[in-house]
Amino acid sequence: MTLIDQLEKIRQQRKQDIKDVGDLKNLDALRVELLGKKGPITQALRGMRDLPADQRPKFGQFANTVRDELQGAIEARRDELKKDRLNKQLANEKIDVTLPGKPVAQGQPHVIQQIIDQIEDLFIGMGYQVLTGPEVEEDKYNFEMMNLPKDHPARDMQDTFYITKDILMRTQTSPMQARTLEKHDFSKGPLKMISPGVVYRRDTDDPTHSHQFHQVEGIVIDKHITMADLKGTLELIAHELFGNRFDIRLRPSYFPFTEPSVEADITCFNCGGKGCAVCKYTGWIEVLGAGMVHPNVLEMAGVDSEVYGGFAFGLGPDRFAMLKYGVDDIRNFYLNDVRFLTQFSKKG
Amino acid sequence: MKISYSWLQEYLDLKASPKDLGEKIERSSVEVDSVTQPSDGLKKIVVGKIVSMEPHPDSDHLQVCQVDVGDEELSQIVCGAPNVAADKKVIVALPGSRIGGNVKIKRSKMRGVVSNGMICALDEIGFSKDVVPKEWADGIYFLQDDAKVGEPVFPYLGMDDYLIDVDVTPNRGDMLSVYGVARDLGAIYDQTPQLNHPQVEEVSTPAADKVSLDVDKDLAPIYTMRVVENVKIQPSPRWLQIKLWNAGMRPINNVVDVTNYILLKYGQPLHAFDYGKVSGSTIKARYAQKGEKLTTLNEEEHELNEKDIVIADDQKPIALAGVMGGLNSEIDDHTTTVAIESAVFTPTLIRKTAQRQNLHTDASQHFERGVDRGGVEEAADAAAEMMHELADGDVLKGIVTGSSYDVKDVIVKVTLSRVNHVLGTDLKLDQVADIFKRLGFGVQVDGETYTVSVPSTRWDIHIPADLLEEVARIYGYDKIPSTLPSGPTTVGALTEKQKLMRDSRHVLEALGLNQAISYALTTETKAGQFMMRESSETQLSWPMTADHTTLRMNLISGLLDDIAYNNARRVKDVALYEQGRVFYKDAADQVRPSEHEHIAGAVSGQLIVDPLKNAKNNAVDFYQLKGIVEKYLDNLAIKGDVEFVATDRYPEMHPGRTADITIHGHYIGFIGQVHPTVAEAYKINQTYVFELDLDALIDMPKDMDQFEPISKYPSITRDVALLVDKSVTNAQVLAQIQKRGGAYLKSVALFDIYDGKNLPSGKQSLAYTLTYQNPNATLTDDEVNHAFEKVQKTLTSELGAEIR
Numbered sequence A: 001m002t003l004i005d006q007l008e009k010i011r012q013q014r015k016q017d018i019k020d021v022g023d024l025k026n027l028d029a030l031r032v033e034l035l036g037k038k039g040p041i042t043q044a045l046r047g048m049r050d051l052p053a054d055q056r057p058k059f060g061q062f063a064n065t066v067r068d069e070l071q072g073a074i075e076a077r078r079d080e081l082k083k084d085r086l087n088k089q090l091a092n093e094k095i096d097v098t099l100p101g102k103p104v105a106q107g108q109p110h111v112i113q114q115i116i117d118q119i120e121d122l123f124i125g126m127g128y129q130v131l132t133g134p135e136v137e138e139d140k141y142n143f144e145m146m147n148l149p150k151d152h153p154a155r156d157m158q159d160t161f162y163i164t165k166d167i168l169m170r171t172q173t174s175p176m177q178a179r180t181l182e183k184h185d186f187s188k189g190p191l192k193m194i195s196p197g198v199v200y201r202r203d204t205d206d207p208t209h210s211h212q213f214h215q216v217e218g219i220v221i222d223k224h225i226t227m228a229d230l231k232g233t234l235e236l237i238a239h240e241l242f243g244n245r246f247d248i249r250l251r252p253s254y255f256p257f258t259e260p261s262v263e264a265d266i267t268c269f270n271c272g273g274k275g276c277a278v279c280k281y282t283g284w285i286e287v288l289g290a291g292m293v294h295p296n297v298l299e300m301a302g303v304d305s306e307v308y309g310g311f312a313f314g315l316g317p318d319r320f321a322m323l324k325y326g327v328d329d330i331r332n333f334y335l336n337d338v339r340f341l342t343q344f345s346k347k348g
Numbered sequence B: 001m002k003i004s005y006s007w008l009q010e011y012l013d014l015k016a017s018p019k020d021l022g023e024k025i026e027r028s029s030v031e032v033d034s035v036t037q038p039s040d041g042l043k044k045i046v047v048g049k050i051v052s053m054e055p056h057p058d059s060d061h062l063q064v065c066q067v068d069v070g071d072e073e074l075s076q077i078v079c080g081a082p083n084v085a086a087d088k089k090v091i092v093a094l095p096g097s098r099i100g101g102n103v104k105i106k107r108s109k110m111r112g113v114v115s116n117g118m119i120c121a122l123d124e125i126g127f128s129k130d131v132v133p134k135e136w137a138d139g140i141y142f143l144q145d146d147a148k149v150g151e152p153v154f155p156y157l158g159m160d161d162y163l164i165d166v167d168v169t170p171n172r173g174d175m176l177s178v179y180g181v182a183r184d185l186g187a188i189y190d191q192t193p194q195l196n197h198p199q200v201e202e203v204s205t206p207a208a209d210k211v212s213l214d215v216d217k218d219l220a221p222i223y224t225m226r227v228v229e230n231v232k233i234q235p236s237p238r239w240l241q242i243k244l245w246n247a248g249m250r251p252i253n254n255v256v257d258v259t260n261y262i263l264l265k266y267g268q269p270l271h272a273f274d275y276g277k278v279s280g281s282t283i284k285a286r287y288a289q290k291g292e293k294l295t296t297l298n299e300e301e302h303e304l305n306e307k308d309i310v311i312a313d314d315q316k317p318i319a320l321a322g323v324m325g326g327l328n329s330e331i332d333d334h335t336t337t338v339a340i341e342s343a344v345f346t347p348t349l350i351r352k353t354a355q356r357q358n359l360h361t362d363a364s365q366h367f368e369r370g371v372d373r374g375g376v377e378e379a380a381d382a383a384a385e386m387m388h389e390l391a392d393g394d395v396l397k398g399i400v401t402g403s404s405y406d407v408k409d410v411i412v413k414v415t416l417s418r419v420n421h422v423l424g425t426d427l428k429l430d431q432v433a434d435i436f437k438r439l440g441f442g443v444q445v446d447g448e449t450y451t452v453s454v455p456s457t458r459w460d461i462h463i464p465a466d467l468l469e470e471v472a473r474i475y476g477y478d479k480i481p482s483t484l485p486s487g488p489t490t491v492g493a494l495t496e497k498q499k500l501m502r503d504s505r506h507v508l509e510a511l512g513l514n515q516a517i518s519y520a521l522t523t524e525t526k527a528g529q530f531m532m533r534e535s536s537e538t539q540l541s542w543p544m545t546a547d548h549t550t551l552r553m554n555l556i557s558g559l560l561d562d563i564a565y566n567n568a569r570r571v572k573d574v575a576l577y578e579q580g581r582v583f584y585k586d587a588a589d590q591v592r593p594s595e596h597e598h599i600a601g602a603v604s605g606q607l608i609v610d611p612l613k614n615a616k617n618n619a620v621d622f623y624q625l626k627g628i629v630e631k632y633l634d635n636l637a638i639k640g641d642v643e644f645v646a647t648d649r650y651p652e653m654h655p656g657r658t659a660d661i662t663i664h665g666h667y668i669g670f671i672g673q674v675h676p677t678v679a680e681a682y683k684i685n686q687t688y689v690f691e692l693d694l695d696a697l698i699d700m701p702k703d704m705d706q707f708e709p710i711s712k713y714p715s716i717t718r719d720v721a722l723l724v725d726k727s728v729t730n731a732q733v734l735a736q737i738q739k740r741g742g743a744y745l746k747s748v749a750l751f752d753i754y755d756g757k758n759l760p761s762g763k764q765s766l767a768y769t770l771t772y773q774n775p776n777a778t779l780t781d782d783e784v785n786h787a788f789e790k791v792q793k794t795l796t797s798e799l800g801a802e803i804r
C-alpha cells in the first residue's frame, strides 16, 4: 500500500468518523487525534522523506488536501453540533407567553381633571389665559359685582355657605369675571380668559347634588365681540367634549350677569334626540349657560360698556363627566373609590 | 306653571302641535319642562249610566249596579262608593282598561258577584288628591247628564287638553299667566292675540260706602278693592273647574275660583275677603305688630314678625299680604258680601315674609317676580264681573283705591347698528322694527335709531341690552350665525405655576398614584390634623351637616377619608394623591383665610399589586413612599439638597417613622406612617402619607437642565462595610464619607443593610460602594487607595465604625 493509498483510506474512514461524533468534546478529541502532532497526516508527512524526490511535491499536495478536508469536516460538524446544542437550549427555555405581564405602577388623573385639562387646552389654543381665583370669596365679587345686589331674588337660586355676612364660599367661578375685568388693561388688547375651579353650594348631597363641584368660567371682552362669536365658541366646546355628531340648541335663559342670556343644549346622547328618561323626553340635554356680559357688570368693574363688550359662559365639568361617561351619581367624584377613579384611563 | 293648550287657542290661532309649540316656547322664551296630556297612560275609561242598582247579597256597603256603557247589554259592576246612585252618569273603567297609577282593571268577582270593571273616583283616574273638589273627595264623580254613554270620559273632564309646563326664569314673570304666554306666542308667530277686556255691570251703590283703605305705599304701591254684594256661594261651572284643576288648583267655590282663574289668566293675584267677617270698614295694609298672630287659610298659625306685611281690619290681621289670606275672613258657604283685593306689593318684602313664614304660594311667587302694574284694575274688574255672572252678585260702583301708581311705558332707545354689532347679525331696519311691533311695543324710527316704548306688561325691560335679547330670541337664536372672536391676536399659555402644577400631577401619576378630589369642607377635628403650621380654623356660619363645617388645613385627612371609604368596601390597595387648597388663618379674628396650594399622597396596602407576590411582603413602606417623594422632587428640579429629618412632632403620625422634609434647610412638608391610633379612628389599614407645600415648591429656584460631558476616563469603585451602632444613621455615614471623600469621589451608594444574627446586639452593618473618577485623567490605584483609607479612618474615628 502506498502512502497515498494510506492517506486515501484515512480520508475515507475518518470523514465518516467525524460525521458520527455526537458531541463537541469528542469532536475536539478526534480533531487532536487526526490533526495533532501524532496524527496520521502528520505521520504521513513525516514519512514523505522516504519518497523519491519527484513524488514528494505531489504527495505533499495530496496530504495537505486531506488535512484541509478533514479540518473542514470537523468545523462543519462543530457548527452542526453547536447549532444542535443551541436549539436544545432554546427548546428548554420555552415559556408560557400567556402568563400575566408584570404589573407596573401607574396612576390616573381624576376624570374631572381630565375634562378641565381638555377645556383648558382647547381655549389656550385659541389665545385664552387660564386664571384662578379664591375659593373663599367676598360677597362683593361673588354677587354684587355680578349684578346680584343683596336683595336680588336670583340669590335664592344659589344657596350659599356664608362664613361671615360678607365672606362666603364662592357659589360660582363668575367672580373671576369681575376680578379680571377690574385688573385688565384694555390698551394692551382684548381680555380672553377661562377660570376653572371648585365652587360650593349649600345643598344636601344626593345623586344629582353636591355641596362641592367644579365650574369653568370663560369671558371675552373686546371692542367687537358678538353673540355669533359666542354661539361659535359654545359649539366648539360641545364638539370638543362630546364629539361633532351632536346638534346644539341655544335658547333664551336668565342670568343676572348676562343680557341676552342663553342656555345651550346638546342632542341627548342616550337616545339620539328621540326622547328618553335621561333627557326627560325632550331629546335635549342642557350643558352650559352663557350670554353677552351685562353692561352693569362692565360698568361696575370700571369698563366702558359703550366701547367694550363681549360674552361670558360657565360650564360644569362634573355635569359634563356625568353626561359623557353615564355616571349616575355625582358623589362618586368625591368619594375616590379607586375602582371608580381608574376607569377613566382611555386616551383619545 | 302649566299652561293649557286649548286655553291659548281661545286667543290665538295656533297651527303648531302641542309638542312643537313647547319646543318653540323653549327656543324663544322660557324653558319647558314637559308637554303632557292628563289622559296620558289611561285607556278604556268611558261614560257609563247607572241604570239600576241593588245591595250586594254578602256585603252591607257594596252595591251591584247595572251600567249602560254603550253596549247592547248592560254591564254589571260592583261599586262601594257611598254616593253611588241610580240614573247618574259616571266614570267607568272597562275590563282591560288602565287607570291612574298604571293599574290594570280586569273582569273580576267581588265576594262572589261578577264585576265587569270599576266605577271611578277622580283620584282613581290620575287626578292629584290636591285638586279634587271637596264634594268629590270621598266618592265617585258624576259627569254632566248629557255626557254620551260609551264615549271616552276625557273630553268631559278636560283630560284631552295638552298642558305645557313652563319653567319661568326670574326675569320673565310676565310668562306666569295665560295672557302673558299668549302675548309672547303672538310675537313669535306674528299674530295679534284676541284678548278680551271686561265690561263691568255695576249697581248704583258706591263701593266706597262699604270700605275705606289705609295703605302704606312703601308696602303696596298699588292697592285697590272692589265690593260685590249678594253673592250666592256654590260650586263653579265645570269649564271653570277644569281650567283650575288642569293648572293644579283645587276648585273651591264660585268666588274663590274666580280669583284663582284671574290669577291664571292675567297673572294678577287677587284675594277675596268675606266682608261680613271684617271688623269695621277700614282695611289697612301695614307691617305686623309685635305679638300678632294669624292663622292662614291652610290652618297654620303664624307668629308674625314686625317686618311681615299684613292686611288688617280695625282689630286684627286678616291676611298675610300677598302670600295667603287669613282663616278669620275666609269665604264660606254663608258669605254674601265679598271684598276683592287687587294690589301690587313690594317684591322684596313679600319674598322675605314668605321666607320667614316658610309659606310659598302662587300669589307670593307672582309678587316676588313682579306683576303688571297696568293690569291691576282690569283684573279686579274681570273678577267682579265674573262674580256677577257666576254668583249672581251685585257689583258696587267703582274701585276703591288705597294707593296708586302712575303707570307709564318705559322708553328705551337702541340703534340698528348696535343690534347688529352685538348680535353679529345683518338685520335690516324694518326687520327689527317689526319684531318690536310684534311684541306689542311702540316703536318710532329716526334714521337708524329706534325709540321703543315698552308697555307695563313687560316690566323686565329697561335698557338697550334687554331689547337686544328680545330681538335675538324673536328673530331666533338658530338664525344667528356661528363665528369665532376676531380682532387682535392674544397669546394663550399656562403660567409657570400652572405648568408646574400640571407637571406635579403628571409625575405623581407616573409614579403610581391616582388623583383624588376630596371635600374641602370637613369636620373641625379633621380640618386641624396633620398641620404643617399653626393656624386658626375657618368655619361656616350655617353649615348643612356636621360632616362639613370647617375648611381643611391639610389634605391628608381628606385622603384618609377616601382610604376609609375604600377599605370599608374591601379595597385594600389604595394609592392616592391630591392637589388642592388648604385654608389658613394667622389669627382667630382674621375674617378671610389665606389659600395655599398643597400636594399630598396616601398609600395603603400595595402600590404595585402583583398577585404572584406575597401581598404582605409587598405592602408599601416608608421607603417606597420616600422614593416617590424623592423622585417627584427630583422631577421638579428644585435647587438645593433635600433632607429627611426624623421627627415626632406630629401627633397624628408614627413618632419613629416620620420625617420632616427640607430643601436647603427650608421646611416644605413631611412624610411618614399614620399613627396607629389615628388609623384606627379613621378605620383604615396601615397607611403612609406625605404632604408638601406646593406653593413653596413652585417658588423655589430650579436647576436648569444642562449637559454634563461624560468622562472618557474610567471610574474605580471601592466597597466598604461598617459595623456601627444602630443609632448611627445613613445620613451621618454619608455626611462623613462626603466630607472626607476627596476631590475624585463621584458618588456613594448604600448597597447592604444588615442587623440580623451574628452581629453584636445594638449593632448594624452598613455597606457602601464609593465611586471615584477624575474627569481629566485616568486615576491610579494609589490615588484611590489613599482617598479610600482617609474615608475609612474618618468613619472609625467619627462614628466608631468597625471596618469589616
Ligand SMILES: [Zn+2]
Pocket (backbone or CB within 6 Å): A268, A269, A270, A271, A272, A273, A274, A275, A276, A277, A278, A279, A280, A281, A282, A283, A284
Ligand atoms: Zn334622551
